[in-house]
Amino acid sequence: MRAEDILPDHINQADIGGTTIRKGTVAAFLANARVWTNSETSASARAEAETDMLEALPALRAVGLFDVLDIRDTALRNWVDAH
Numbered sequence: 001m002r003a004e005d006i007l008p009d010h011i012n013q014a015d016i017g018g019t020t021i022r023k024g025t026v027a028a029f030l031a032n033a034r035v036w037t038n039s040e041t042s043a044s045a046r047a048e049a050e051t052d053m054l055e056a057l058p059a060l061r062a063v064g065l066f067d068v069l070d071i072r073d074t075a076l077r078n079w080v081d082a083h
Contacts (some may be wrong), residue, residue, distance in 0.1 A: 004037060007023055016062040016063060017062055018059050019059055019061075019062040020045075020059065021059040021062060021063055022046065022059070025056055025059045025060065026053065026060065026063075026065065027061075028037045029052075029053055029056045029060060030053045032048075032049040032050075032056075033047040033053065033071075033073070033076055036049040036050060036053065036076060036079075037073045037075070037076055052083060053080075055079065057083055
């Protein structure tokens with residue numbers, strides 16, 4: 001299966017089980033996870049990344065991301081599990 005089989009170029013989002021998933025949700029989560037886990041990240045940048053990740057969790061769970069992939073960073077994995 002290819003990305004365009006899930007969301008063709010002209011479609012920017014899909015609804016799965018009542019949850020809207022936008023193109024870029026997984027990539028945005030990964031970018032925010034890199035910020036959140038970086039020890040040199042400022043408190044404000046870390047808080048912003050955390051807020052953005054929190055908003056993405058329902059969509060990531062709807063697509064089954066955490067059913068297939070494990071988060072290697074223990075602190076981030078515990079944070080995701082707690083939310």
